[in-house]
Amino acid sequence: MKEFAGSIGLVLNEPLLFDKGKRGRVGISMPRRDVDYFPVDEELTGTGPDFPDLAEIEVVRHYTRLSTWNFGVDTGMYPLGSCTMKYNPKTNEKQAALPGFAGAHPLLPEELSQGVLKMMFELERLLVEITGMEAVSLQPAAGAQGELAGMLVFHAFHKSRGRRRSKIIVPDTAHGTNPASAALCGFTPVKVGSNDRGVLSVEGVAAAMDDDTAGIMVTNPNTLGFFEENIRGIAEIVHARGGLVYADGANMNAVLGIVSMGDIGIDVLHLNLHKTFSTPHGGGGPGAGPLCVRKHLEPFLPIPRIVEDKGSFRLASDFPLSIGKLHAFYGNVGIMIRAYSYILSLGPELKRVSQLAVLNANYLKEKLKDILHLAYDRPCMHECVFSDKLQAPLKISTLDLVKRLIDYGFHPPTIYFPLVVTGALMIEPTETECKEELDLFVEALREIVKEAAESPELLHNAPWRTKVRRLDETNAARNPRLTCAGVVERSEE
C-alpha cells in the first residue's frame, strides 16, 4: 500500500476569538491624529461594539491555526463534482492585487478608469469568442445571480412582446439554484425527467412546452456528466412556441473550444469564473457569474454596459429595455482580473483544458467502475457519477465511503447529487490533476472498498484523522447556536 497524504499531523487547538484578548491591546497601527476632537451629539452616539482587543500576534496565530484545519485545492485533490475545483494560479492573485486595480474607486471619472474599463471590455470579447455567444455582461456576482439575471432577461423579453408567461421547464438534474432563481422572477418550474441515456429527449420537452412557458433551463453538459445531445432539437421546439433556452454554464469546463453555445440554440448562458476560469472559491465566494446572450437579447443585459468610443471606454446606461442593475457597482472586478489573466495565460490552449478534464474523468470512470456502481455506463464528459449500490448490502453508504476518503488525504466528491441517482458520488477531477494523483485516488478508493467488506466500522466512524469527527448536524439545526454564547446578548422587547 502506498503512503497517502492523509495523516495525523500537528493539530493545534485554538479558542474562539471572543475568549481571547485583553482590554487595551490593539492589533492595528492607529493612524496619526492630526486634527482636534470636535463635538459630537451624545444622543446619537453609542458605546461601540464589545469586540475583544487583541495584539497583532494573537490575530496572526489565530487565523494561521484555523487555516490548518482547512482543506483546499493547494492541500490536495478536490474532486467535487460540478464545482470544478481546479488549481488557482498564483499570478492571478498578484495581478488582482496591483495597486492600480485594488485601490481603484468605482466612481472615479471614466477618463481616470480606462485601465479597468479596457480589461472588462476585452474580457467580454474573450468570453464571446469562447462561448460563441454575442454579448456579455460581467455584472452578476456569482453563478446564482447570473441565473437570476438570465431569468430576468426571459421575463423582460416576453414583456417586450406584450406577454407574460408563468412557467419554466427545469430538468430533474438541475442545480437547486435553477428553480430558486426562476421562482424569484415569478416563474413556476415544471420538472422534466431525463431518458435512459441520462439526457433530455426532444419528446419529453415537447410534451412540457406550451404557450404559457417562458422557456427551458438546461445545464449542459448536465450534472450526470453528459452532453445534452438533443439540445438542437429541444431548442427548436422551445423556440417554435416562442420560448427561450437558458444554459447553466457551471460545467463549461468540459467543452471549451469544443462546443459553440451560440450555435446550438442557446439564447442565454451564464458562466462561473470561479469554476471554469480558475478563480479561487474562497471557502464560498466571492465568485462571478457573467451572463452571455445572443444578439437579439443584448438590449436586455444589465446596466451599465461598457462601450468603446474611438479607443476609449465608457459606462453607458441608456438601454431602455435593460433588466436594470444587479450589483452596487459593476460586479466582482477583482475576480474578473483573475479570469482575464487566466484566459491570456492559456490562450487557444483552453481547448486542451477541456480535453484533459474529460480525459481525467473518463480515466477515473474506467479505473473505478469495477468497484463502484456506475449510474450510467457510457463515456462521460468532465465528471462521472457513481453510487453506493454495490456497498449497500454491507450497510455502507456514500457518506461512509467519502468520509473515509478524508483519512486518505482526499477531499470527498459531491455526494447525494444529482438527485436522480440514489446515493450519488459525483467525481470531477479537473484537468490540473496529474496521472499519479489520479492513480493514488483510485488506490485509496480500492482500499476503502476493501475495508468496507473487512472492517466496516472503519468507514462508519470515519474520518479518524481530522480535528473533529462526524458532527451532530441534527442538533445544530434543532437548537441553532449562531453566535458565540454569552457575547451577543440582546433582550427581545
Add this chain to the structure above:
Amino acid sequence: MRYLPHTADDVAEMLQVIGASSLDELFSSIPQDCRTKGDLKLPGPVTEWELNDMMADLAQAMAVVPDYKVFLGAGSYQHYIPATVSYLLGRSEFSTSYTPYQPEISQGTLQAIFEYQTFVALLLGMDVANASLYDGASALAEALLMAARVNGLKKVAFSSLIHPHYRLVVRTYLEPAGFEIIELPYTSEGITDLTGLKGIEGLAAVAVQSPNFIGCIENLGAAAGLAHDAKSLLIASFTEPLAFGLYRSPGALGADICCGEGQSFGIPQSYGGPGLGMFACLKRYVRSMPGRLVGRTEDRDGKPGFVLTLATREQHIRREKATSNICTNSGLCAVTSAMYMASLGGSGLRELARLNYDKSEYLKNELRKAGFGIPFSAPTFNEFVVELPVGSEAVYQRLLDRKLVAGLPLSSFYSGMANRYLLCITETKTKKDMDELVSQLRACYDI
C-alpha cells in the same frame, strides 16, 4: 503549459485505459453540428512575465494613491488595510477551499465565519447574522424580500436617501415579482421625511440607510416606531459600517433587519467589487433569512465544532421554495472583515471611527470658514455635502487636472443638487490633504 501536468506519454497511456484512440474521440457523444468550427481565436498564450507587463500597463491607467487624492466615498471607502490582513489571506487553505460542505476538513472556514457572524451581530446590535451575501445592494433587496415573506405583503417603502444604486438593484429584484415600491422624500436637514408613512396600509417593510447616501445620520428610532405602528419591519441599510464604532447601532434603535456593505473592513476597493453583503436580523426571523449560516455543535466524541446549518431554508434543499437563490456568497471577504475587526478590537474600532468623524468635521469646518455652503444640517460621520458656487463643473475638472478628485457630483443623482458634491474623509486623508483641497478650491473661486 504549467497548469496542465499531462505529458504525451500520460495522455497515450490514459487513452489506452479508456479505449479511445485520440482526445477528440472522447467527445464523440457531441453531435457534429454542435461543435465549434475551427480553433478559438484567442490571443496568447502569454508568459507570466508578459502578463505582468500587460497588467501593469492597465493598472497604471487608473487614478489611485499616491498620485491622486481621492475624496470619494458613496458606497466604497478607502481605509488602511493592515499588512496582517493581506498576509493572512495568503493562506490558501482559506482561499482555495469550497463552501464548507465537509465540516471535518473545513473547521478553519467554519470557525472563522462563526466568529464573523458574532462580530456582525455585535456591530449591528442584532441577534444573528448570516455568512454574507454578495454586496450591500443585493443584501437590501434580499432584506425586502425577506420582510415580504415574514409579513405576506408585497408593498415596501424606502428612503430616497438610500444609495441610488441600491435602489436600482432593489427595483431589478422586486419589480418583476409584482412588488409595489414607495419612495420616501427627504427633508431640508438631509434626512428621510417619514411623515408620509402614516397613511400607508399593508406595508411589509420600511427601509432607511444610516449614515444615508448624503452622509447624514438618520433618526432610526423614529423610523422604527412608525414602521412598527404600521405593523411592518424596519430595515436599516448602510454603506459605511465603521460609523457604528461611534454612532448607536441600528439594532439598539429598533431595526428588525440590518444589512449593508462591509467593504470598509479590510477589503480592497477593486473598482467596486468584490464587496461584502453583511446581513443580520432578530432571532425570531432567522428561519426566513436568506443565505448560509454556521452553527456550533459537537462531534461524536463531544468535542465542539461547527457546521453549516438551517439548510432547509436554502435552494439546494428547498429548491423553488427557498428563502433565496444564493449559493456562492462572499465567504473570503467575510473572513477578511473578521480579520480586520479582530485587528481593530473594540477599542481600536471606537478610536478609528472617532478619527474619521473628527477629520471629516475638520474639513467641514474649514470649508464653511472659507465661505462654502454646507447645505444639510443633520450630523454626519465621514461624508458630507458641500455646495460650491456656480461654475463648479469647471472647477471640479481643474482639480482633476491637479490630481484631486473633489468628491462625487450629486447633480446626476438628485434634482436640485447642482453644484453639490459628496465628500468623504477617512483616516487616510491628512490635515495637509484637506488644507490643500480647501486652498485649491479657494484659488479656483478666487476667495
